[in-house]
Amino acid sequence: MARPTPLSGFPEWLPEGRLVEQHVLDVLRRTFELHGFVGIETRAVEPLDQLLRKGETSKEVYVLGRLQAEAGAAPDRAGTLGLHFDLTVPFARYVLENAGHLAFPFRRYQIQKAWRGERPQDGRFREFVQADIDVVGAGTLPYHYEVELPLVMAEALGALRDIGVPPVRVLVNNRKVAEGFYRGIGLTDVDAVLRSIDKLDKIGADAVAGLLVAEAGASDVQARACLELAAISGSDESVIDHVRTLAVDHGAAHELLDEGLEELGALIRAAALRAPGVVVADLKIARGLDYYTGSVYETVLVGHEQLGSICSGGRYDTLASDGANTYPGVGLSIGVSRLVSRLISRGLVTTTRSVPSAVLVAVSNEDDRGRSDAVAAALRSRGIPVEVAPSAAKFGKQIRHADRRGIPFVWFVGEDEQAADQVKDIRSGEQVEADAGTWTPDDSDLWPRVVPA
Amino acid sequence: MARPTPLSGFPEWLPEGRLVEQHVLDVLRRTFELHGFVGIETRAVEPLDQLLRKGETSKEVYVLGRLQAEAGAAPDRAGTLGLHFDLTVPFARYVLENAGHLAFPFRRYQIQKAWRGERPQDGRFREFVQADIDVVGAGTLPYHYEVELPLVMAEALGALRDIGVPPVRVLVNNRKVAEGFYRGIGLTDVDAVLRSIDKLDKIGADAVAGLLVAEAGASDVQARACLELAAISGSDESVIDHVRTLAVDHGAAHELLDEGLEELGALIRAAALRAPGVVVADLKIARGLDYYTGSVYETVLVGHEQLGSICSGGRYDTLASDGANTYPGVGLSIGVSRLVSRLISRGLVTTTRSVPSAVLVAVSNEDDRGRSDAVAAALRSRGIPVEVAPSAAKFGKQIRHADRRGIPFVWFVGEDEQAADQVKDIRSGEQVEADAGTWTPDDSDLWPRVVPA
Structure with a gap:
């Protein structure tokens, strides 16, 4: 084949980049597990009719076909499978399918790829990795989980500060506040209002005002009130x-508004204690998806706000329901590919080497390869990552082999059973003389590390 | 929605099953990294024309479509994407695409899902996880990697014996032996002979003899000679x-045969030293894929031979070539889903609990939840996985909540700042009295463990 070229929207990393991504995933997983979330995976495909329950996403779904399907045959939507475009819809299906085997409230994390056929842009891919946490209850789910989950995500992302990830700001709002306010000023098409407000950052206040009038049935005064609400933000209770x-100014009284403000206030108070300065109430956060019913969240990297949200989610009351039972939930999803691609493309992070090996065991001649293999096995049995030189080239060439990969140590096996082995720090x-049964590198050299660039 | 049902061929595990799979993946990854393999991932899709370079697999490929594609439009093979059906073809493409940025010989592992549209059977899925290791060289690749790689896999699978995975037997052969022998006895359509021999376990010797005559142009005598070769196996050099x-009996002399026997002998000798009793030369191992050019490998779980191979691969000289440069390689692939599904369906393994949490912190009333949260944070900061009770129910109910999940400890926060906390081992x-700043569970209770059932 000719030399292949990358496919737009399907990012792949070189080994160093994958080390960064793997480290990010390891840190997220550890934080989630410390908080008692259990990992699950769901299949990559769902029946198309399930994926299309949200009409808005229809254009983004990749549909699976069979190579031998008759050309021109009418597509059969019921039997057709599509690749999932997020992990929330598959998780809701998993909960319904396995409800009899799960203990509720069920805390799970899920780290997988998802696919959307949309036009690729900076930080927006056709194939991407998401890392989700959700808690779902059977029938009911207490509000305190809406406080807990964004703080778990703030902690997980905070644990990445060490490697050069910028600080994050978690923006929170509450659908009940928005809906209560809209209804309180006399607007009834709440979804239309939310869809318009969701475009604020993209098209600006004047255009949104126009949309509110044209599509949500708002008067100019009502539209301005919605925009005033959206302009409110702050990190303490004054908000x-x-x-x-x-x-009060707009005569907007509604019990949903009161309930929402009480919830939002509780979240702000808890966040001020547990993650000071991280959580900001931002009343313009709407989230496009229409299944949210309480708190909604977005998260920006400070200094990289233009990248968009890297961690979003919210409370949903009716996403998982089989008619007889309903499983309300709250969850957030980190856009790992968006985050990692920014770390790599902006050179924010680097790795101490490009391979796992801390040691290259040299080979003095091919007939003695077995002795080098034995040294490598002895080191590995004590948890030290090792590879053996590919050939019995001159030692200078073997050292260059290690150097090119950033392997810090080269091990020389003694010329006979009596001669001691030696290990060289090639930096x-x-x-020095060394014994494969006892020698250990510094902790900082044992495994490749991801560090700020 | 109505209660959904599973999709045949797309396995999903309950949380306990996923703990088993995740443990298997963690052990494999650690072994691969100790041997200096670096992890990469490739995108899930490849251009269809690349996937179809091997005609045999065409019927198994899932093709991606766009929902809005015109019904009846002629499929455009060049621009069409399909889901990869293994990790070797994508890896070969990755090597060609990134050759300028990789250091050769390049050692990589890759753990990802693959998809095949074939009929699901026991241990054969439409979506499945593979764990691959490969080494590729630029231009050349020394034979010793053909000895090393199956031994790395034997070590990786051996590291799973602790959790109840049966012992494995790695069956090895060498294409050069087979090809040299066939040519030596006068058969020239080597691929046809291999394809016939590959069916031995399925259809038996007599039917294969018929195939050899009908499709590989063999005489009865030649067919019997091929079957005699295929019947040879053994774990020492007598083979x-x-x-x-x-x-000699069949007058079959060929330099490829001599070369192949020398290689196979070296592998048997090294394996007898480094993994005694694990590797068996089995001259009937053919492997269906036609890109193998040297050693070929299959691996069975002892006592579960009917499951088929759980780890296969071989040496390939020309899979990755852009005309100017060729990158010969050798690799093996573990069928993780096949292995894990067997562990789960036969009840070979179990987990000490179904969630990560070692401790459930009780809540005495909702106004005091903050104090329970603080205890949880203190424990987590010392690496102990913890969750907080979902509600301030009676303590008996909170203990049952822990018990249902297998969480061993329940923590009771002191009634006021003066009263000491207490922790109960609910088994x-x-x-006993305990301080969240110092208390630590036994190592065996810290994380859920996967153990023999």
């Missing part, structure tokens, strides 16, 4: 008072 | 003598 004042040039 | 004798009922 709640601010909304209350605005509501300093220091060479 | 080599056995093949030589057979070749023994023992309850």
Whole structure:
């Protein structure tokens, strides 16, 4: 074949990049597990009719076909499979399918790829990795999980500060506040209002005002009130008072508004204690998906706000329901590919080497390869990653082999059973006698590390 | 939606099953990294024309379509994407695409899903996880990698004996032996002979003899000679003598045969030293894929031979070539889903609990949830996985919540700042005073463990 070229929207990393991504995934997984979330995976495909329950996403779904299907045959939607475009819809299906075997409230994390056939852009891919946490209850789910989950994500992302990930800001809002306010000022097509407000960052306030009038049935005064609400943000409880004042000014009284403000206030208070300075109430956060019913979340990397949200989610009351039972949930999803691609493309992080090996065991001649293999096995049995030189080339060439990969140590096997082995730190040039049964590298050299660039 | 049902061929595990799979993947990854393999991932899709370079697999490929594609439009093979059906073809493409950025010989592992549209059977899925290791060289690749790689896999699978995975037997052969022998006895359509021999286990010797005559142009005598070769197996070097004798008997002299026997002998000798009793030369191992050019490998679980191979591969000289440069390689692939499904369906393994949490922190009333959260944070900061009770129910109910999940400890926060906390081992009922800043569970209770059933 000719030299292949990359496919737009399907990112692949070189080994160093994959080390970064794997480290990010390891840190996320550890944080999730420390918080008691159990990992699951779901299949990559769902029946197309399930994926299309949300009309808005229909254009983004990749549909699976069979190579031998008759050309021109009418597509059979019921039997057709599509690749999942997120992990929330498959998780809701998994909960319904396995409800009899799960203990509720069920805390799970899920780290998998998802696919969307949309036009690739910076940080927006056709294939991407997501890392989700959700808690679902059977029938009911207490509000305190809406406080807990964004703080778990803040902790997980905070644990990546060490490697050069910028600080994050978690933006929170509550659908009940928005809906209560809209209804309180006399707007009834809440979904239309939310869809318009969701475009604020993209098209600006004046255009959104126009949309509110044209598509949500708002008067100019009502549209301006919605925009005033969306303009409110802050990281302490004054934000709640601010909304209350605005509501009173506009004569907007609604019990949903009160309930939402109480919830939002509780989240702000808890966040101020547990993750000071990270969580900001931002009343313009709407989230496009229409299944959210309480808290909604978005997360930006400070200094990289233009990248968009790297961790979003919210509370959903009716996503998983089989008629007889309903499983309300709350969850957030980290856009791992978006985050990692930014770390790599902006050179924010680097790795101490490109391969796992801490040691290259040299080979003095091919007939003695077995002795080098034995040294490697002895080191590995004590948890030290090792590879053996590919050929019995001159030692200078073997050292260059290690150097090109960033392997810090080269091991020379003694010329006979009596002669001691030696190990050379090829960075300093220091060479010392060593025994494969006891020698250990510094902790900082044992495995490749991901560090700020 | 109605309660959904599973899709045949797309396995999903309950949380306990996923703990088993994740443990298997963690052990494989660690072994691969100790041997200096670096992890990469490739995209799930490849251009269809690349996937169809091997005609045999065409019927198994899932093709991606766009929902809005015109019904009846002629499929465009060049621009069409399909889901990869293994990790070797994508890896070969990755090597060609990134050759300028890789250091050769390049050692990589790759753990990902693959998809095949074939009829599901026991241990044969439409979506499945593979764990591959390969080494590729630029231009050349020394034979010793053909010895090393199956031994790495034997070590990786051996590291799973602790959790109840049966011992494995690695069956090896060498294409050069087979090809040299066939040519030596006057058969020239080597691929046809291999395809026939590959069916031996399925259809038996007599039917294969018929195939050899009908499709590989063999005489009855030649067909019997091929079957005699295929019947040879053994775990020491006598197997080599056995093949030589057979070749002499049939007047089959060929330099490829000699080269192949020398290689196979070296592998048997090294394996006897490094993994005694695990590797068996089995001259009937053919492997269906036509890109193998040297060693070929299959691996069976002892006592579960009917499951088929759980780890296969071989040496390939020309899979990755862009015309100017060729990258010969050798690799093996573990069928993780096949292995894990057997472990689960036969009840060979179990887990000490179904969630990560070692501790459930009880909540005495909702106003005090913050104090329970603080205890949980203190424990987590020392690496102990913890969750907080979902509600301030009666303590008996909170203990049952832990018990249902197998969480061994329940933590009771002191009634006020002066009263000491207490922690209860709910298995023994023992309850002691404890400080969240110092208390630690036994190592065996810290994380859920996967153990023999």
